[in-house]
Amino acid sequence: xxxxxxxxxxxxxxxxxxxxxxxxxxxxxxxxxxxxxxxxxxxxxxxxxxxxxxxxxxxxxxxxxxxxxxxxxxxxxxxxxxxxxxxxxxxxxxxxxxxxxxxxxxxxxxxxxxxxxxxxxxxxxxxxxxxxxxxxxxxxxxxxxxxxxxxxxxxxxxxxxxxxxxxxxxxxxxxxxxxxxxxxxxxxxxxxxxxxxxxxxxxxxxxxxxx
Amino acid sequence: xxxxxxxxxxxxxxxxxxxxxxxxxxxxxxxxxxxxxxxxxxxxxxxxxxxxxxxxxxxxxxxxxxxxxxxxxxxxxxxxxxxxxxxxxxxxxxxxxxxxxxxxxxxxxxxxxxxxxxxxxxxxxxxxxxxxxxxxxxxxxxxxxxxxxxxxxxxxxxxxxxxxxxxxxxxxxxxxxxxxxxxxxxxxxxxxxxxxxxxxxxxxxxxxxxx
Numbered sequence: 001x002x003x004x005x006x007x008x009x010x011x012x013x014x015x016x017x018x019x020x021x022x023x024x025x026x027x028x029x030x031x032x033x034x035x036x037x038x039x040x041x042x043x044x045x046x047x048x049x050x051x052x053x054x055x056x057x058x059x060x061x062x063x064x065x066x067x068x069x070x071x072x073x074x075x076x077x078x079x080x081x082x083x084x085x086x087x088x089x090x091x092x093x094x095x096x097x098x099x100x101x102x103x104x105x106x107x108x109x110x111x112x113x114x115x116x117x118x119x120x121x122x123x124x125x126x127x128x129x130x131x132x133x134x135x136x137x138x139x140x141x142x143x144x145x146x147x148x149x150x151x152x153x154x155x156x157x158x159x160x161x162x163x164x165x166x167x168x169x170x171x172x173x174x175x176x177x178x179x180x181x182x183x184x185x186x187x188x189x190x191x192x193x194x195x196x197x198x199x200x201x202x203x204x205x206x207x208x209x210x211x
Numbered sequence: 212x213x214x215x216x217x218x219x220x221x222x223x224x225x226x227x228x229x230x231x232x233x234x235x236x237x238x239x240x241x242x243x244x245x246x247x248x249x250x251x252x253x254x255x256x257x258x259x260x261x262x263x264x265x266x267x268x269x270x271x272x273x274x275x276x277x278x279x280x281x282x283x284x285x286x287x288x289x290x291x292x293x294x295x296x297x298x299x300x301x302x303x304x305x306x307x308x309x310x311x312x313x314x315x316x317x318x319x320x321x322x323x324x325x326x327x328x329x330x331x332x333x334x335x336x337x338x339x340x341x342x343x344x345x346x347x348x349x350x351x352x353x354x355x356x357x358x359x360x361x362x363x364x365x366x367x368x369x370x371x372x373x374x375x376x377x378x379x380x381x382x383x384x385x386x387x388x389x390x391x392x393x394x395x396x397x398x399x400x401x402x403x404x405x406x407x408x409x410x411x412x413x414x415x416x417x418x419x420x421x422x
Contacts, residue, residue, distance in 0.1 A: 004304070004305060004308045004309075005276075005305075006266075006267060006276055006277050006278040006279075006282070006283070007278060008259070008262045008263045008266045008267055008278050009263060009267060009276060009278075011259045011262065011263075012259040012260060012262075012263045014259075015252075015255050015256040015259040016256070016259075018248075018252060018256070019241055019244060019245075020240060020241070020244050021237070021240070026232070028302065028305065029231060029232070029302070030230055030231070031263070032300070032301065032302045033230060033231050034230075034260060034263060034264070035263060035264075035267060035276060035301070037229075039264055041226075041229060042260055042261075042263075042264045043260075043261065043264065044226050045226040045227070045229070045260055046257040046258075046260040046261045047257075048219070048222045048223040048225075048226040048227075049223060049245060049253055049254075049256055049257040049260075050253075050254065050257045051219045051222065051223070052219045052220055052222075052223045052242065052245060052246060052253075053245070053246075053250055053253045053254065054219075055217075055219045056217060056219055056220060056246060065216075065217055065220060065246060066217050067217040067218060067219055067220075068217075071217070072217070089243070090243065090246070091239065091240070091243045093215070094215060094216075094239065097215045
């Protein structure tokens with residue numbers, strides 16, 4: 001197929017098809033869209049890509065994405081800085097924030113333990129979490145005392161569970177009076193029992209609560 | 212949601228969500244992918260977008276996309292320059308080429324007639340098609356004599372059909388001995404009669420051929 005496009009079009013199709021979930025057909029559709037789009041829209045996209053790579057770095061406290069030294073959540077005095085939610089990736093902060101139920105801070109590990117893929121504890125920001133929990137994080141962290149509760153919000157997957165277990169053990173060794181919790185597993189709201197997989201249903205049963 | 216991203220991330224999400232078929236969630240996923248991607252991959256995409264807008268223009272003969280004055284198909288001496296396939300958009304050339312059945316040249320109209328949307332014959336490259344059919348196209352078009360056959364390959368939609376009818380009439384007026392054909396409508400290969408819509412099935416019946 002490649003010889004049918006002019007080289008600049010083919011190059012764009014190739015680069016677009018490196019995006020997740022974008023196959024060759026979709027990449028072609030996106031390329032033709034960009035060819036039809038105004039010069040302003042196309043260059044706005046190109047500039048946004050360049051800018052995000054230039055300006056975005058990791059918050060020195062929680063390792064979430066930020067364009068400052070510290071992210072907006074870590075510098076927000078109204079949030080509870082003694083309650084920390086541990087997530088795998090920066091993208092996991094978004095759904096937590098969307099609940100509007102959580103007013104603590106975050107700690108982004110940068111992945112999940114997976115010895116098979118060569119991801120060991122020292123590849124994640126676990127040591128940095130322990131330092132924060134002891135209240136010995138970067139100087140002048142707002143409300144920089146020791147933590148009261150750590151919510152382990154890694155994914156409900158094999159690697160996410162292993163990561164949560166590992167961190168829970170480290171935290172217990174560090175400070176026995178610290179509260180360590182894990183997000184509940186169970187049936188998604190609005191779902192149907194009939195279509196629930198048995199692992200989820202088992203977890204929902206095990207985690208049943210008095211009404 | 213928007214306040215949760217650092218501004219450069221939000222800008223990228225906004226620009227990505229202008230792409231067709233890309234909603235807010237997908238745009239976020241793509242943005243996080245680009246943040247994780249290597250600086251080389253990200254800038255290669257940005258540069259490909261800029262390059263395609265700078266270098267790609269319309270072929271002066273057929274109005275397909277090209278990075279030269281004339282496209283590869285129009286300058287290919289091995290193709291049949293007396294046989295022209297008329298399509299709506301540059302993206303329609305790709306599936307035709309993929310058949311490996313067609314060895315003529317193309318003429319890209321740049322859309323389909325749609326009075327409701329304000330697309331009239333003079334908004335499409337119809338006059339330019341008539342000039343080419345008479346063999347009076349841009350000087351030194353390879354094999355630049357009059358056309359032998361015009362295949363109308365506009366989409367099998369209301370606007371595509373209207374466009375094909377309009378062009379067929381113009382061509383008949385121009386040169387009665389010219390062969391004007393239209394792509395066959397019928398059942399897609401590999402499809403099931405049971406699931407065919409009645410319009411397609413009707414067309415397939417009307418176009419039935421002796422075996």
